[in-house]
Amino acid sequence: xxxxxxxxxxxxxxIEDVAIPECPENGVVLKVLACGVCRxxxxxxxxxxxxVKPGQIGGHEYCxxxxxxxxxxxxxxxxxxxxxxILACGSCPACHSGHGNxxxxxxxxxxxxxxxxxxxxxxxxxxxxxxxxxxxxPTVAAGLGCRVTTAWHALTGRAALQPGxxxxxxxxxxxxxxxxxxxxxxxxxxxxxxVVQEKLDHAMGLGxxxxxxxxxxxxxxxxxxxxxxxxxxxxxxxxIPETVNASIECLRxxxxxxQVGMPVGHTARMEINMNAVYMGNIAMIGTRGMPAxxxxxxxxxxxxxxxxxxxxxxxxxxxxxxxxxxxxxxGPTPPGVAVVTDFTR
Ligand SMILES: [Zn+2]
Ligand SMILES: [Zn+2]
Numbered sequence: 001x002x003x004x005x006x007x008x009x010x011x012x013x014x015i016e017d018v019a020i021p022e023c024p025e026n027g028v029v030l031k032v033l034a035c036g037v038c039r040x041x042x043x044x045x046x047x048x049x050x051x052v053k054p055g056q057i058g059g060h061e062y063c064x065x066x067x068x069x070x071x072x073x074x075x076x077x078x079x080x081x082x083x084x085x086i087l088a089c090g091s092c093p094a095c096h097s098g099h100g101n102x103x104x105x106x107x108x109x110x111x112x113x114x115x116x117x118x119x120x121x122x123x124x125x126x127x128x129x130x131x132x133x134x135x136x137x138p139t140v141a142a143g144l145g146c147r148v149t150t151a152w153h154a155l156t157g158r159a160a161l162q163p164g165x166x167x168x169x170x171x172x173x174x175x176x177x178x179x180x181x182x183x184x185x186x187x188x189x190x191x192x193x194x195v196v197q198e199k200l201d202h203a204m205g206l207g208x209x210x211x212x213x214x215x216x217x218x219x220x221x222x223x224x225x226x227x228x229x230x231x232x233x234x235x236x237x238x239x240i241p242e243t244v245n246a247s248i249e250c251l252r253x254x255x256x257x258x259q260v261g262m263p264v265g266h267t268a269r270m271e272i273n274m275n276a277v278y279m280g281n282i283a284m285i286g287t288r289g290m291p292a293x294x295x296x297x298x299x300x301x302x303x304x305x306x307x308x309x310x311x312x313x314x315x316x317x318x319x320x321x322x323x324x325x326x327x328x329x330x331g332p333t334p335p336g337v338a339v340v341t342d343f344t345r
Contacts, residue, residue, distance in 0.1 A: 002343060003118035004322050006056045009047035012323040013117070018057075021114055021122035023068040028075055028126045030064030034142035035116040037061075037322055037338045039173060040085075040262060042329035044111060048264055051111050058322075059117035059340070060085040060110030061145025063138040067120065074127045080138065081129040085110065085146040086289040090127050100128070101153070101289035117322055119343045130295035135303045139339050143313045144298075146289065147174035147337070150260060151182050151235075152298045153290035159233045159258045163187030168223050168231035169208075170247045172199045174337045175260055176237030177312060180208050185307040188233070191226060193219055193246065195332060202335035206311055214242070220249035230255060239263045241270040248284075249276050256283045311336070318342035 001020045004013040023029045038061055044052030052058070066079045075081060087107040088100030095103050107124050109115045114122070123129065132141050155161045167183040169176045172194045183190045184207035191210040192203040200211035210226045212219055223246075224230045230252030236244050239261030248257050257277075263270065277284060290298075301307055314336025317325060325338045 001119035002319060003057045003114070004059075004319050006045060006052065006058060007054055009045065009054070013058075013326075015320055018118070020120045023070050024122055024124035025070040026072045026126065027070055027122065027124040028066045028073050028129075029068040029120055029122050030062065030081065030116075031067045032062050032064045032116045032119060032121055032343060033080070033138035033341070035059040035062045035340045036142045036145035037317070037325040037340065038145055038147065039329055040146060041110070042326050043262060043264065045326045049111065051108070056111070057114040057118050058110050059115035059121070060108065061142050062116035062121055063132060063141040064116070064121065075129060080132045082132055082141040082144070083123060083129045084149055084290055084292050084295070087123065087125040087128045088292065089125060098291055098293065100291040100293070117319060117340065128292040130292070130299060133299050133303045136299070139313060139316060139341055140310055143337050143339050144309060145174070145337070148178040148182070148309060148312070149290035149294075149298065150287070151175050151178035153294060154235060154258050154260050154287045155179060155182055155186060155233075156297070157294070158285045158287040159235075159256050161186055161188050161233050164189070165232035166191060166227040166230075168193065168227075168234040168247065168250050170234065170236050170243040171238035171261060172203045172335070173237060173333065174312065176235065177203055177206070177335065178309075179235045179237060179260065181206055181307060181309065181312075184208070185301065189227075191223055191231065193223070193243070196334070199335045202311075214246065219246040223250035224252075227252070232256070233258065235260050237261045241272070244270060245273050248273055248282060251280055251282055253280050254282070255280060256285055258285045258287055260287060313337055313339055315339075316341040318345050320345050
């Protein structure tokens, strides 16, 4: 099968012929119909991601059709499924308590196991997968990727966002834009922050109530002014010190900072304004991924038409275009997500 393989950090992926993966006994092999390209792939491509090594096939945001099912698989040949990026074991204390996204036995196609920048991907623990609703195309489903699922769990689970609350979103890339769209659907008042005016305009067109261009400075003060005292919930969706600090500092007392962006750099340590946390009685919330049992609520919301995720998809590309998409993350990016739908070249 054709696959895009990381051979050297920061260099073009190598389009190679590799063996079709073997079917896990507790899972399936999917023919990949679509796979999103994500900033997390970029972290792997640059060598910053601690677990991504040369030889890796990236791609963790996939929708595909079952072509082979193991003896203990939950799904059968022909099912069209979408997967969370974290595949939880389903049988440990974390999984039993509903927090499969923190499962210590988790499997990670695209980061550790071979991913879906390929014609086929093997998926163990297939109970994590969900059936593609009829209302969704594989392209949109793949575009939901880790970004919409992560944003959904961050807002509904971790931050417990309430209708009428102000939600600030720092960084309007895939996950930030998802948080803005979902926050609006949940009845929150959304304020978006970015350095790319085009992305702010895009988010305003999708229901954000206010936008702050961080290039103009004093981001936190301007959010406090617009919101009459600060946001109730602030989502950091980039992972760099500037946005983390702006997120903490833009909150009203007792506000909730939600760390959604993957912190960059090999150590991922940064200097933050801990006095603002202390004085403001701020809650610092980390979040990563979404337990698979939350798929029905998310997909149901989308299927109902209450929220439209199609504006998230910017373009469909071929496997050989992934390198250029990854390279684009080196700088500020235009709005929207690229999805691989052509695996023939
Ligand atoms: Zn588990
Ligand atoms: Zn992702």
